[in-house]
Amino acid sequence: NAGVTQTPKFRVLKTGQSMTLLCAQDMNHEYMYWYRQDPGMGLRLIHYSVGEGTTAKGEVPDGYNVSRLKKQNFLLGLESAAPSQTSVYFCASRIAGGKDTQYFGPGTRLTVL
């Protein structure tokens, strides 16, 4: 099993450009999450999904949109990138019910100029 994978690994954008980050998991997990990690800030939740076709806002959702059209994929979109969105983005997934343990992908480093 590959676990949680993220595409791309690195990306540089100009202010105002748009892009989509892809997260895929092969563990048949129901829940998926997008976090951002900034120096001194820890991991902060952007959006999450508890099932195919459902999404919900996390702690820092502004400027981002998400979609979960298939159970195994969770997309994070930036419609008009801003320098404040320069960060490392992590996707995570977990099974429904019982244990809360989340499993993380390798991350995408995004720079917005």
Added chain:
Amino acid sequence: EDQVTQSPEALRLQEGESSSLNCSYTVSGLRGLFWYRQDPGKGPEFLFTLYSAGEEKEKERLKATLTKKESFLHITAPKPEDSATYLCAVATSNSGYALNFGKGTSLLVTP
């Protein structure tokens, strides 16, 4: 509001010098406390979950313990390959489906 505080922010140890990392929490209804390890440029890697005060878990040189207010990650006779950032997170009755993370402790073990 749930709060998770990790200390120290950074720790430098010599190889073989045992120590502990602290994660203190103020939460409503703890469902679980999690420890992750994160290497530079990588995603967090799951280490342990603790569910109730008094619980302990071990893995190689690491041992995690939990009280009603804090958790400790004890590192016994560390090696340079234990160098990483260690993250603590909690699941609570307030956090819903999410985890609330601390800011981490950066550990450097020198030969």
